[in-house]
Structure formats: C-alpha cells, structure tokens
Amino acid sequence: xxxxxxxxxxxxxxxxxxxxxxxxxxxxxxxxxxxxxxxxxxxxxxxxxxxxxxxxxxxxxxxxxxxxxxxxxxxxxxxxxxxxxxxxxxxxxxxxxxxxxxxxxxxxxxxxxxxxxxxxxxxxxxxxxxxxxxxxxxxxxxxxxxxxxxxxxxxxxxxxxxxxxxxxxxxxxxxxxxxxxxxxxxxxxxxxxxxxxxxxxxxxxxxxxxxxxxxxxxxxxxxxxxxxxxxxxxxxxxxxxxxxxxxxxxxxxxxxxxxxxxxxxxxxxxxxxxxxxxxxx
Numbered sequence: 001x002x003x004x005x006x007x008x009x010x011x012x013x014x015x016x017x018x019x020x021x022x023x024x025x026x027x028x029x030x031x032x033x034x035x036x037x038x039x040x041x042x043x044x045x046x047x048x049x050x051x052x053x054x055x056x057x058x059x060x061x062x063x064x065x066x067x068x069x070x071x072x073x074x075x076x077x078x079x080x081x082x083x084x085x086x087x088x089x090x091x092x093x094x095x096x097x098x099x100x101x102x103x104x105x106x107x108x109x110x111x112x113x114x115x116x117x118x119x120x121x122x123x124x125x126x127x128x129x130x131x132x133x134x135x136x137x138x139x140x141x142x143x144x145x146x147x148x149x150x151x152x153x154x155x156x157x158x159x160x161x162x163x164x165x166x167x168x169x170x171x172x173x174x175x176x177x178x179x180x181x182x183x184x185x186x187x188x189x190x191x192x193x194x195x196x197x198x199x200x201x202x203x204x205x206x207x208x209x210x211x212x213x214x215x216x217x218x219x220x221x222x223x224x225x226x227x228x229x230x231x232x233x234x235x236x237x238x239x240x241x242x243x244x245x246x247x248x249x250x251x252x253x254x255x256x257x258x259x260x261x262x263x264x265x266x267x268x269x270x271x272x273x274x275x276x277x278x279x280x281x
Contacts, residue, residue, distance in 0.1 A: 057246050075105075083099070099155070104131075124228075151207070190213060200258070
C-alpha cells in the first residue's frame with residue numbers, strides 16, 4: 001500500500017518536477033511557483049525602550065490595630081520615567097526583560113464617617129496625603145502578537161516620603177499639617193507589580209499599565225506612644241503600611257531596532273565578510 005500510494009503521488013507531480021543530472025537540481029514549474037506564498041516571521045531582537053508615563057493613583061493604608069472606614073482615594077499626577085531592556089531566555093525565548101526607573105506619586109489614607117457620624121483618625125488626622133519618590137526594579141514577561149503585546153511585571157521598589165499634607169478635627173495638631181512627626185518614617189519600600197497592554201508602531205510603543213504597590217515599611221515606628229492620643233496605658237505595636245493601585249499610560253521610544261538589523265549592523269557584517277576578523281597587534 002505504501003509503494004502504491006508513493007507511486008501514485010509521484011506520478012501526479014513528475015510533470016512539474018525535473019531532476020537534472022549530475023547535480024540533482026530540483027526544478028519547479030512556473031505554474032507551481034506562481035501559487036506559492038512564503039511567510040517569514042522575523043525574530044525579535046534584544047532591544048531597549050525608554051518611556052514616560054502619566055497616571056492616577058488610588059491609595060489607602062492597612063492599619064494594625066485595625067481602623068474602620070478607611071477608603072481608597074484617588075490622587076492624580078503619577079509620573080514615571082522607565083527604562084526597559086528585553087533579552088532572550090537561553091538565547092531562544094524572546095519573552096523576558098527587566099524594568100528600572102524612577103516614579104513620582106502619592107500615598108495616603110482617608111476615613112469616612114460611619115452611620116452614627118463617628119470617624120476614625122490617626123493621631124487626630126482623618127485624611128493624609130504623602131508625596132513619594134520611588135525607584136522600582138522589576139522583571140517583565142511579555143508576549144507579542146504584532147502590533148500588540150501583553151506584559152506582566154513583578155519586582156520591588158524603594159523610595160522616600162518627601163512631603164505630607166493632612167488635616168482632621170478640632171483636636172488635630174495643626175503644626176503637623178505639613179510636617180512629619182519625630183516617630184514617622186520617611187523611607188519607603190515594598191513590592192510592585194501588575195499587568196500591561198502595549199500597542200507597537202515601531203519605533204514607538206504605547207503602554208497601558210495597571211500596577212499595585214504594597215508597602216512593607218510602616219508609616220511610623222511601631223513602638224511609639226503619643227500621650228495626647230493614646231490615653232490607654234496598655235502598650236501596643238502599631239503599624240500603617242501603604243497600598244496603592246496605579247493606572248497609567250505611557251509613550252515609549254525604541255532605542256534599538258525591535259526586528260531586523262540596523263544600517264550600522266549591516267555595514268559591520270559586510271566589512272567582516274570582505275576583510276574578515278581584524279585583530280589588534
């Protein structure tokens with residue numbers, strides 16, 4: 001059966017194939033070649049991006065002991081400058097990269113009143129906005145399906161709280177409305193990650209990202225006691241860690257070609273073919 005099928009198949013194409021002896025060159029008919037469509041997928045290079053992002057932050061704090069009625073509050077003017085470099089895993093899989101940069105944004109908390117009109121506070125403050133500068137470093141997995149891509153980021157960040165603005169009820173100490181107390185921490189660090197979607201118009205890429213930042217540094221030293229607000233003599237460890245969700249859009253510029261070769265690379269290859277390797281004496 002195998003010989004019969006093979007013989008039949010060969011009989012059907014022998015009119016369009018010829019083997020010229022002795023070099024055994026395979027020749028196709030013009031009619032066949034006119035119908036052939038060849039698709040070649042170019043490999044993705046190891047390339048770099050630099051991008052400017054703008055977004056909106058929804059922020060709150062996680063408190064221990066628990067404070068009720070803390071809500072996420074929107075704060076505008078998230079700005080970041082990010083450098084991204086893509087490279088192949090095992091020199092084969094073009095799905096990996098790393099992201100590093102600087103970002104300017106805000107942390108904070110806001111309490112809403114309950115049904116009885118009572119509202120929680122932190123040392124008299126019912127709302128607070130912290131201005132922060134942070135340096136994130138993340139790994140990125142991306143999947144490209146031209147002209148779009150999907151991105152997953154995960155990493156850490158470190159930063160510094162540069163300013164504070166807060167207010168509260170009649171018992172709030174107004175001298176601390178725009179200044180830090182001695183027991184409040186200025187340095188900030190934590191986990192950062194999220195999902196993104198990109199549209200590519202080489203050499204420009206537009207990225208839409210949704211990032212979450214989970215702070216691991218408490219706003220204040222856990223063993224502090226403020227005698228004005230802590231009347232209970234019982235000793236507590238107190239924590240307040242930020243949690244933020246950032247929605248942003250950014251424009252990125254490719255610093256090198258995403259696909260194919262640059263004119264400089266082609267020139268170097270041509271020079272190497274003509275002159276070979278040039279070694280210094």
